[in-house]
Amino acid sequence: MEHPILLLDFINHPLVRFLEKHFGLTDPNHLYHVTYMWFYMLLLIGISLFAARGLKLVPGRFQNFLEVAVGGLRDTVRNTMGDEGMRFFSLIATLFIFILIANLGDIIPGMYSPTANINTNASMALIVFLLTHIVGIKVHGIKYVKQFVGPIWIMAPLMIPIELIGHLARPLSLTVRLFGNIFGEDLVLFILLLLAPFLIPMPMLALMIFTALIQAFVFTLLAMMYISGAMEEAH
């Protein structure tokens, strides 16, 4: 699918040409997910710097908004993972905030969702996947392997492949779910815009806001479940 004109084309085109010429690196998506991820990173960092400039005990309006957001995330992490889960707060919160902002981005004309590219999603899913097993081994040591063996030793030859496939399916499902939703929405919106550009795509835009929220929440919630599942006692 050819993209319409995007805001960051002025960065993208020279960058793509530069990388191709000097390093021989090409990307079928013309690096839009990378440059837009930089854009959203800068946006989030800028907002944070602006907000963190004058944090007070009695918050102003903007600080209050951020406190509600961060406090809500904190409560969600505590409720889902317990107090131990607060160690992973920055990962969970960054996942949610970044995915939400990135998902919402493509509603604005000229913008693009980094989450509509499978590389972005796979990188986040892989971080969650690796962290899950690192935490599991850290908490349980060698006993963590027991989780893959199943309840009965004799069943091990059957259980180990099932569990392995189950665990490997997690990052895959995280990746493809987010990618499918956001990319699919983009595609639907694109086609609707081609068919009837005026007013007709508006319900679709509303649906996209909804899906953006849901997908950010689902990705984050599943990440929390996987990590806390690894911390729990093997059953």
Add this chain to the structure above:
Amino acid sequence: MIELNWTFFVQMINFLILMFILERILYRPILKVLDERDKKIETGQERAKDLLDKSEYMLKDYKERISDAKVEALEIKNSAMREAEEEANRVINDGRKKAEEILEQIRADAERQVEAARKELESEVGSIASSIVNQVLGREVAQ
């Protein structure tokens, strides 16, 4: 679009950088502020509870003292009334006694005067009687 390529690693590094920066400049300061505020509210509530307890205690003490003072005032009033009554009784009794004394004196005086008058009259009875008899009979009668 559905193929993984080298940008996967770029995105992973991007995400990790974003995570570390946001942790430094967003989560840590805001969670600190939230914790600080929770702590402050908690200590404030504790202090408010302490003060409330104290004020309740003070109110109780004050009420006790008021009732004590009331009892004391009543006692003072009662004793003052009792004293006044005694004083009044004493004055009345004194007066009565004095009056009786005076009355007695007057009575005695009167009696004495009556007695004196009677003696005087008794001494004159003979001469008066003879003068009456003389008048009636028209002659001297020997006594």
